[in-house]
Amino acid sequence: MKKSFFAVVLLGLAFGVVANVQTETESLYKEHCSSCHGVERLGGMGPALLPENLSRLRKSKALSVIANGRAATQMPAFEAVLSAEQIAALVEHVYTKPKHKPEWSDQDIEASQIVNFKPKELPAKPVFDADMMNLFLVVELGDHHVTLLNGDTFEPIHRFKSRFALHGGPKYSPDGRFVYFASRDGWITKYDIYNLKVVAEVRAGINTRNLAVSSDGKSVMVANYLPNNLVLFDAESLDLMNVYPVINASGQTSRVSAVYNAPPRNTFIAALKDVKEVWEIPYRSSDTTLTTGNRVAEVRTIEVNDYLDDFFFDPDYKLLIGASRDASGGQVVDLDQGKVTSSIPLPGMPHLGSGITWEYQDKQVLATPNLKEGKVSVIDMSNWEVIKEIQTEGPGFFMRSHEKSPYAWVDVFFGPNKEAVHVIDKSTLEIVKTLRPSPGKTAAHVEFTKDGSKVLLSIWDMDGEVIVYDATTLKEEKRLPMVKPSGKYNVWNKTQYERGTSH
Template identity: 30%
Template sequence: MNRIILLPLTLLIVFGAFAGELAKGSKLYQEHCASCHGVDRAGTVAPPLLPLFLKKIPEKKLIKIIKNGLPATQMPAFSNLSEDDIKKIIAYIKTPSKIQWSEDKISKSIQIKKNYTKKLSVKNIKNIVAVVERGHQKVWIMEETKILDKFNFKNVHGGLKFSPSGWKIYVPSRDGWVGRYDIDKGGFFGKVRACVYLRNISLDRTGKYILVSCWLPKSIVILDAESFRPVRFIKQKGLISAIYELYSQDKAIFTFRNKPLIGFLNTKSFSIKYKKIKEPYEDFFIDPFEGYIVGTSRKGTLLTVYDIKSGEEIFSYPIEGMPHLASATYWYKNGKFLFATPHIGKPYITVWQMYDWKFIKKVNIKGNGFFVRTHPTTPYLWTDNGKDRVILVDKNDYSVRSIETIKGKRVIHTEFSGDGNLSYVSLYNKDGALLIYDSITLKLIKKIPASIPIGKYNIINKSRKYAPFLLGKEVFLAKCWGCHHQTQEAFGPSFRWIVNHRKKDIIISHIMNPEATYRQLGYKRNAMPRLNLSREELEAIVSYMMEFKDAKDN
């Protein structure tokens, strides 16, 4: 009986002492830290101080940071604080905190700067590449091998998005800020804090709204893309994996890391419909023609395909190592659409067939890769394996070769110019570099010093609406180029002439059944073979053709 009474008393004493220490830590925090990190620890001019951000930082390192400050930042040294006081602050900032966020706080955070310093000399907006230099917290605006401008953005991590025209770039940070750079005006427009911890951003297909998925607080925030004013603040009950727009409908799709649901957001009414699935999709992508969601869970034991129209999971395949589907790439070969994905912690990438869904091949790249990219211009999949070489996988026979970079530097992430002629490769080190290669000859054209360069972003390669266009170029090379040229007359009329003189439905009818349409088009006999294209092949080639509407001859 005495033991039963003494144990709760002991716990009360221990918890009481701990609560007292936290109270002291709270008081010290408010006195020394709140002016920069916020009274609620959500951050103001300095980053948030919450368990989500601090859990991977050892206590010894936190003590050193508080005691000595951080060079080249606004974090001062608090040498006057004792180590015991610093430990009390650390104990306090590592405790959970209920974050309150609102449309009012978002509105008050808006900073419109319109720092337009120079007019950029842009030759082709579709070849603009935005480079994230994480080490210096900068974003570069590049065209071909030339840096046109740089701007600062604190805590930038990647995930940049282009407006539909490509002339505006939206930049997110993990601590909830979203900024905009106006290429057409040559400068930084401003920024807004959508939440405290941001997962990713997207734009609706019109470019009118910014869609922000947040973990702190759990929500989807919808911002006016021009003014940054909040339009909707939609609370959620789970941790959102990511949100992506559809280019074919006024919808966006999101999933959760910890809930077996898919959310379909109407980007006009902002209503949401949820569909149940068997396991949460922690990572996913939407196929190029927006009929399917390819997803996987943190367990990484299954790759699953969800049919958007039927609302059913139609394919699953067991696989070791979680597929990093947000870093997957796709291409067209021998009448089939394919995709490749790296796997977290595994020394291979896998290749899969789309639409007639099946596993194709596991390709050993001898190291843990994180990104895989390709373009119709290159015969290779460009990937990394955590080492100092660019790994190239042949798209025809899946043989592997590599490009030597700089010994001891870590290669990460390739991206291409819009036309595919240049490959941009990051050396992910503090004293790293951006390497620019000719994507056909593989010759190194330029090396630009950079501190922890990571993502590169180009509207053709990173805007979902251009995925069918890129695949359509490959369908054109396989099916059409013997008779047609893009802008010049060959055996048949050019794509430019066709799309500027015929309606889209007539073009589709003639591709699918030329014997029934040639007289309607004014021909005395039919010279167009029946191609027997799949629905996806047809959509790809028409998408490619339509890019030449109102284009000038080369």
């Protein structure tokens, strides 16, 4: 009797202490952080501070950001204001899920919209002179900027600030005039390349993966982790057109890993993280309105054998090859039949989103780097057999080629050899050269010019560069200093769905 009485008291004390620390931390957050990061941690002037959004930031890094601030940004240092314990408690706090699942309603989306220029207000004539189809956008992750680069002279045309932490690759309008960016925290930005101006912005969600632009250039679909949905916008105005909550027949909701445009099908195709389904949604025009009740009615769901969250499409968009992040292998989904028709033995966790195709000995092959093993898998697309595994110096992330180039390039993104980039001969499937342009620094992501004659490679570092190579001689031609440049996006290759680049 006595024992249990003490136990109850002790338990009560313990809970009381935990609860106290919690509320103490909450009020610290409210006092010192909420003005910039939002009361609900959804972001404001500063980025959102939720576990999903912080998944790429190590806790130790977060600790030092809070203690020391971030140079040249509005993030202040709290070392002098808060104790080490308080800072540590705040780190735990921002990596803890909030008690209520954060919501982002239609009204929130609509209220967030910023229209700087009405459609057609800006002239349809470039304010600079260049081959508009051979421009590059370079995302500089280090200080959240984008550089517009002339793809003939490799002179920067303009550099502008992006939203915090762009994610998933910008997408061009079919005519190449506009580009749409998605940020980690859900901001969608429409940018007019001809006029070098932000046209409109809207916040589609709280934690966003990527976006896709329809082939008719009329709509933009956004894939969200938070909330679990897909959001459709009018491409001209960024007016909200529709929200598709992602939920299966048994009520299980899912994060959306990515959304893709499937040009010949006139559909968007979505990869889901938590449900074993692939979703296909036909384009629709802005003049048809749907009510909440029948929103999901137009979605075609295809059941698959595993959680597939990384896709590759054959050039006709009849087949989808999906990779699961957990299981071993790829699955081939016939999109017309709506079912899985083959599986591919790929134990190294392929990064199919970066897969490319070319002709090899009269066969069409698919080549993909692997995230867990140092090899490139080359697959015969007629029977899905792995015909070669090209050994590399470590797991790779990006692979690129161009129809006019005899070579395919693959980086070594993970591990001690991240400074290396391999050049593979597409006709022999052998590595012909390994480049180490900046010893000790990560070399990653290549993109070709429109005609395939030059290759651009990123030195993925705060003190980084974009390096231009001759695509035939493999000789270095130019270095452009940039702040952690990641992806480079050539207008022509992306709008023409060049087989050597990802879409």
